[in-house]
Amino acid sequence: MGFYLLFLVVSLKKIEMNNRSFFLKTIAPVGSLSLIDVDGFATESKSLSKEKVSVWSKPKIIFFDVNETLLDLEPLKKSVVAKLGGNKELGTLWFTTMLQYSLVVTVSSQYFDFGRIGAATLMMVAKNNEIELSEDEAKEAVEPMLSLKPHSEVKEALALLKKAGYLLVSFSNSSNKAVKVQLDHAGITSFFDQILSVEDYGKYKPHLEVYHWAARKMNVENSDCMLVAAHGWDVGGAKWAGWQTVFITRPGQQLFPLAITPDIIENDLLKFAVKILKSS
């Protein structure tokens, strides 16, 4: 036993700070001591590494990011790209600039509606490319954000999770008003037990306090929460806030290499739902 414990202590060091919470969590439910054998670190470390994305505990609440994660942003991107002279990369640049400025206002202790930040940053990107957009034109270009369709597998996945008794909460940077229109238009409102917008707290995701606010709002601990999102910054922030995280690998989205690895990674929501239901 002492021999095993020695490996356990040394391996904790090997896994480093980033994955400590994961490791500590594995010990109880999976019985990681049994993974350790006399072949030493290599085997043990490899086993853990293989298991890394599949060890999680059943959450009390599953939170879902909305834009990109549940809803397909393609029509919005098309509309914006059309205003930017048809250059696809400029559409991605706009979306990134919008996210950057949502955090610029957050760290400046300011708050503006997400749609307004979207229009303002679209005007900036346009101007940098010698395209003058009025505020009204910019607002019009981002309007398709309100009428996006869900990705093809989303309804089936949400229905499965709901049927299994999971509490589902949508948790978005969109304003209260916008997210209600979005979910209604997508026909998925009824799946959610609660619809949360960061607007009520006044700071944008991934501010640490916003995740903690959402957990308090739902009367659970941070460790009872699981966020499902398609953005590296969102799963990164939620994990730093003490939540479990699920990354859905939508095209054009990457994990942030300096963040903690998510607990689960799947390329669509249905695969995630099936996985979590199998293990429940």
Place this chain on the structure above:
Amino acid sequence: MGFYLLFLVVSLKKIEMNNRSFFLKTIAPVGSLSLIDVDGFATESKSLSKEKVSVWSKPKIIFFDVNETLLDLEPLKKSVVAKLGGNKELGTLWFTTMLQYSLVVTVSSQYFDFGRIGAATLMMVAKNNEIELSEDEAKEAVEPMLSLKPHSEVKEALALLKKAGYLLVSFSNSSNKAVKVQLDHAGITSFFDQILSVEDYGKYKPHLEVYHWAARKMNVENSDCMLVAAHGWDVGGAKWAGWQTVFITRPGQQLFPLAITPDIIENDLLKFAVKILKSS
């Protein structure tokens, strides 16, 4: 007099929250009451709006952002674009993503070196474009950041301000180590009375607290500080923090439409130096 005061009160409302600090400041030095005439709001409002970018008070310290504001980023952008298959827009997307993630870590109560965030986000942008970069390759691509040249007018402008007795401080998101190498290589270290990096506070600009920390560090009030920067988010954040701001309109940079208008806008540093010296 009562008549003028009525206009004064109503016009404060018209100018809205965003520009209140500007307006309050104008009253004393410029004597804005004299701007108000019986033609009513239109004239008064127009006069103020015309004056908006030229009313400021002499600062005790002038702070300078470094990357883009003093140093020409072109060689860095070229190096990064070369790794991204030659697509110029992807270079801009990378820089914006780096800034976004500097704030992602800030709002998550984390801190990583700016160069490391640069390399990590370059790997993300590359992967989204089906280009696999190792961490070493990404680090190599962002290395030109350490050996940038100053924009052509920078030395003359700094020399003028220094000769006139202004206290000059560089204030950068680059790490202490990096910014010292940068300023040395550019041959402009000797102009600065102090070299500040956000690294010492552990949050990236434009976090409100970082500007307040810099003012405290220099033993002055926020109202004694003036920031010169070429990024809309930097002058926006500094203004919200209670500083005076100067926007240098480098190519590819725009003001954030939802921020407070800077006190001075010029298209190069020399023009700013001449303007401030004329009025001193």
